[in-house]
Amino acid sequence: MLRPSPMNSSRRRFLLGAGALAATATIPNALFAYTGGSSRLVVVILRGALDGLAAVPPYGDPDYPSLHRELAIAAPGAPDGALALNGTFGLHPALSYLHERFAAGELVVFDAVASPYRDRSHFDGQNVLENGLTKPIGTADGWLNRALAALPRGEGRPGERAVAISQNVPLILRGETRVISKSPQATPDVDEDLLARLADLYSKDDWFSARLSEAVQTEKMVDGAAESNAMSKEAAQAAYPNRVGAVARMASELMRSDGGPEIAVIEASGWDTHANQGGAKGILATRLAGLDQGLKSLADGLGPLWPHTAVLVVTEFGRTAAVNGTRGTDHGTGSCAFLLGGAVRGGQVIADWPGLRRTALLDNRDLKPTLDLRSVFKAVLDEHMHVDANTLAKRVFPDSSGARPLQGLIRA
Amino acid sequence: MQAEIAVLRFGLGAKPGDLAAAAQEPRAWLLSQVRGPVPLAVNSPLAPSDQIYAGLLAARDERQKIKQTSTAESPDAKVVFNAVREAYQPHYRAQVLARAQSAALTNRPFAERLVHFWSNHFAVSADKGVVFGLAGTLENEAIRPHVAGRFVDLLTAVEQHPAMIAFLDNQYSVGKDSTAAMRVASRFRGADAVTPKRQFGINENLAREILELHTLGVNGGYSQADVTSFAQIITGWSIGGGKGRLADGVPGRFHFRDNLHEPGPKVFLGKTYTEQGQRQGEAVLADLARRPETANFIATKLVRHFIADDPPPAAVDRVARAFLKSGGDLPQVYAALIESPESWDEEARKFKTPEDFVFSTLRALNVSPAQPEEVIRTFDLLGQRQYTPGSPAGWPDTSKSWDGSDALMHRVLWASRVGAKYESGVEPTDLAAATLGGYARPETLTALRRATSSGQAVALLLMSPEFQRR
Numbered sequence: 001m002l003r004p005s006p007m008n009s010s011r012r013r014f015l016l017g018a019g020a021l022a023a024t025a026t027i028p029n030a031l032f033a034y035t036g037g038s039s040r041l042v043v044v045i046l047r048g049a050l051d052g053l054a055a056v057p058p059y060g061d062p063d064y065p066s067l068h069r070e071l072a073i074a075a076p077g078a079p080d081g082a083l084a085l086n087g088t089f090g091l092h093p094a095l096s097y098l099h100e101r102f103a104a105g106e107l108v109v110f111d112a113v114a115s116p117y118r119d120r121s122h123f124d125g126q127n128v129l130e131n132g133l134t135k136p137i138g139t140a141d142g143w144l145n146r147a148l149a150a151l152p153r154g155e156g157r158p159g160e161r162a163v164a165i166s167q168n169v170p171l172i173l174r175g176e177t178r179v180i181s182k183s184p185q186a187t188p189d190v191d192e193d194l195l196a197r198l199a200d201l202y203s204k205d206d207w208f209s210a211r212l213s214e215a216v217q218t219e220k221m222v223d224g225a226a227e228s229n230a231m232s233k234e235a236a237q238a239a240y241p242n243r244v245g246a247v248a249r250m251a252s253e254l255m256r257s258d259g260g261p262e263i264a265v266i267e268a269s270g271w272d273t274h275a276n277q278g279g280a281k282g283i284l285a286t287r288l289a290g291l292d293q294g295l296k297s298l299a300d301g302l303g304p305l306w307p308h309t310a311v312l313v314v315t316e317f318g319r320t321a322a323v324n325g326t327r328g329t330d331h332g333t334g335s336c337a338f339l340l341g342g343a344v345r346g347g348q349v350i351a352d353w354p355g356l357r358r359t360a361l362l363d364n365r366d367l368k369p370t371l372d373l374r375s376v377f378k379a380v381l382d383e384h385m386h387v388d389a390n391t392l393a394k395r396v397f398p399d400s401s402g403a404r405p406l407q408g409l410i411r412a
Numbered sequence: 413m414q415a416e417i418a419v420l421r422f423g424l425g426a427k428p429g430d431l432a433a434a435a436q437e438p439r440a441w442l443l444s445q446v447r448g449p450v451p452l453a454v455n456s457p458l459a460p461s462d463q464i465y466a467g468l469l470a471a472r473d474e475r476q477k478i479k480q481t482s483t484a485e486s487p488d489a490k491v492v493f494n495a496v497r498e499a500y501q502p503h504y505r506a507q508v509l510a511r512a513q514s515a516a517l518t519n520r521p522f523a524e525r526l527v528h529f530w531s532n533h534f535a536v537s538a539d540k541g542v543v544f545g546l547a548g549t550l551e552n553e554a555i556r557p558h559v560a561g562r563f564v565d566l567l568t569a570v571e572q573h574p575a576m577i578a579f580l581d582n583q584y585s586v587g588k589d590s591t592a593a594m595r596v597a598s599r600f601r602g603a604d605a606v607t608p609k610r611q612f613g614i615n616e617n618l619a620r621e622i623l624e625l626h627t628l629g630v631n632g633g634y635s636q637a638d639v640t641s642f643a644q645i646i647t648g649w650s651i652g653g654g655k656g657r658l659a660d661g662v663p664g665r666f667h668f669r670d671n672l673h674e675p676g677p678k679v680f681l682g683k684t685y686t687e688q689g690q691r692q693g694e695a696v697l698a699d700l701a702r703r704p705e706t707a708n709f710i711a712t713k714l715v716r717h718f719i720a721d722d723p724p725p726a727a728v729d730r731v732a733r734a735f736l737k738s739g740g741d742l743p744q745v746y747a748a749l750i751e752s753p754e755s756w757d758e759e760a761r762k763f764k765t766p767e768d769f770v771f772s773t774l775r776a777l778n779v780s781p782a783q784p785e786e787v788i789r790t791f792d793l794l795g796q797r798q799y800t801p802g803s804p805a806g807w808p809d810t811s812k813s814w815d816g817s818d819a820l821m822h823r824v825l826w827a828s829r830v831g832a833k834y835e836s837g838v839e840p841t842d843l844a845a846a847t848l849g850g851y852a853r854p855e856t857l858t859a860l861r862r863a864t865s866s867g868q869a870v871a872l873l874l875m876s877p878e879f880q881r882r
Contacts, residue, residue, distance in 0.1 A: 181816030325613030
């Protein structure tokens with residue numbers, strides 16, 4: 001039986017690592033005046049539904065081993081055991097960089113979290129995660145785009161304060177405020193004369209002309225970054241061996257370039273582990289190691305910006321508490337989330353843990369969510385990006401009055 | 413503009429002569445294409461799925477041997493992985509090349525587009541190792557024969573195809589009361605009982621995606637209990653030629669494993685199915701294929717694909733009614749789509765996907781790729797590597813999913829490379845007329861005339877707003 005000590009009446013927290021942080025956790029932000037525009041935010045979307053019970057093994061829960069069986073991660077100290085966070089939760093052994101950041105007070109781990117979505121479709125689940133509503137349809141724009149419109153004026157150029165690190169823009173960033181996209185794949189020089197003629201050809205078509213001019217601007221930004229931050233292709237490949245790393249590198253290059261975006265969205269897929277998921281080693285472990293290294297690449301790449309950065313890592317829902325018939329897990333509900341960065345008041349595990357007893361599971365199968373992801377999103381947008389609370393409640397996350405923003409996630 | 417709409421929106425873009433061929437009777441030109449099976453338009457010696465799968469099994473055996481003889485502690489997930497990939501690689505390349513050639517050359521471009529539509533509706537992803545060499549076989553073996561047939565036959569062929577079963581993990585989904593599970597359970601009873609290392613049970617993946625993505629749609633009125641029940645119903649739907657006790661059946665072909673099947677009647681969507689074995693799942697598919705939710709879901713997707721990102725409700729309604737009334741007879745469904753006035757709206761144009769862009773370019777320039785590398789590199793560059801939608805929902809079908817600024821820049825890059833290689837000698841303005849007909853804007857024609865080279869003119873044509881839409 002888990003016995004987390006209640007920190008306050010509404011939410012129980014585990015505060016660990018940097019112990020001194022606990023004492024300051026309730027100081028209101030308002031004491032620290034906003035000085036404008038230096039905050040950076042990266043949102044990492046893990047598409048396919050990450051098994052939170054593998055990424056953040058609740059080894060202290062007595063029901064965990066019998067449900068997660070061969071996929072369970074052993075307690076810290078055992079061979080291939082979890083990396084300890086507190087007496088109850090650990091990190092998957094593949095997440096060594098995250099573990100190091102936890103100890104350094106730069107990582108908050110959330111568990112038993114979910115968006116308001118309660119069915120088990122990836123695609124609807126991702127829609128709700130990204131549209132910020134309580135249902136998969138109802139708006140064509142994403143919450144991060146709506147938040148962009150409400151950002152206090154910063155040093156970023158208007159209209160280009162956010163970038164999707166992909167060829168196209170995912171739902172979370174779609175909307176009225178224009179954003180740019182840039183995949184890690186290099187675009188070798190395109191003939192400037194051709195670009196000028198295309199700009200002319202598009203002059204009567206706003207849709208095309210807006211995109212072309214953004215693309216040209218972005219190319220210039222990347223060229224500038226490449227000059228200031230030169231690294232050979234071979235060196236880059238050695239430093240960023242996996243796809244998440246390459247994406248993270250592009251994000252950090254753009255964010256560090258002159259007038260570059262303050263917000264970036266990164267996507268990583270491959271979490272839908274219905275079969276042969278593996279435990280401390282295996283398919284999921286490999287993915288997690290790639291994510292872990294990718295986040296390290298991001299932090300390294302952001303360099304001097306890191307103290308001003310918060311990185312949110314989220315997934316559409318979790319997976320079944322019990323192993324299925326093919327050594328994997330099926331679609332579930334509650335999962336985990338991470339908030340990482342130099343700006344983050346880390347070293348905390350935030351989990352109102354419902355337990356894994358049969359009767360505690362949602363529909364007899366899933367970890368029951370006890371924290372709405374929008375409470376995390378709102379807190380980060382408020383404390384870190386300084387989006388006005390009223391706008392957050394009304395425009396960015398309508399129907400979210402039940403999801404009060406958490407406090408104390410960001411360093412003052 | 414009716415010929416242009418028929419050829420550009422419903423087909424794969426104009427090849428020389430297409431606009432003229434469709435001009436007389438655009439509707440009849442379309443309808444005549446959707447009769448009978450739709451084989452690849454090129455003679456390509458593609459291996460069938462069972463042969464490819466047998467190659468995979470052989471590669472896995474080989475890998476097993478390497479593992480057993482190797483003394484290293486963790487010998488080579490890599491060797492293993494490479495052996496499987498090498499067994500699969502030539503098949504993937506051949507399938508991708510044949511697909512592009514068929515799109516470039518076919519005289520039934522509407523039927524070919526429908527093949528692509530259904531292939532995306534019933535998406536499998538070559539990103540998954542076991543699917544890599546099989547992805548194209550689903551399209552060629554399960555979809556092409558039935559694209560102008562009955563939906564229920566298409567559905568059944570797809571769900572029993574080894575690529576789908578492997579992609580959505582059904583081959584080892586086991587009923588708890590199946591003979592295999594009981595046999596294992598009996599071994600673990602008694603005084604020195606130990607816990608079995610592996611628990612038998614179902615895998616919900618295929619059942620859920622059939623309901624959510626292939627038939628009823630996510631709001632189709634089913635519950636988690638229906639998903640679980642349907643997963644029980646299709647336990648035993650597997651692939652022949654596995655390991656050990658699963659070695660029976662023709663390797664690489666659909667194989668019903670009665671010993672994995674959960675026996676007995678089951679309730680699904682309020683109805684009790686008493687059929688035995690494989691027949692039970694087939695009975696469910698037959699019922700799903702005639703439900704109004706399925707008709708509505710398929711109609712919505714067809715209308716979104718052919719008419720507009722936000723499907724006009726009147727057109728959806730017309731197509732759904734044709735689906736229900738005809739019992740899912742697909743040519744009648746397509747006819748209802750073509751007869752919808754919304755289909756012929758000159759202003760309603762869809763932004764092309766990379767696939768649309770590449771195939772329509774091949775047709776416009778009247779060329780067909782000779783090497784798989786060309787095709788593979790092109791789609792890597794443009795962000796739509798063939799048969800890798802990444803998720804069972806398939807590639808997205810709305811402009812917003814493809815219209816990023818970086819995506820546009822990649823199109824410019826590719827168009828300029830294509831232009832640089834262009835040497836047919838056809839005047840670019842004539843090319844524009846043959847390719848876009850009445851959609852060619854005066855300012856585009858002016859830009860083509862002023863271009864510094866025919867290569868630049870071709871790039872400008874391909875990147876013109878009117879060519880980028882369909």
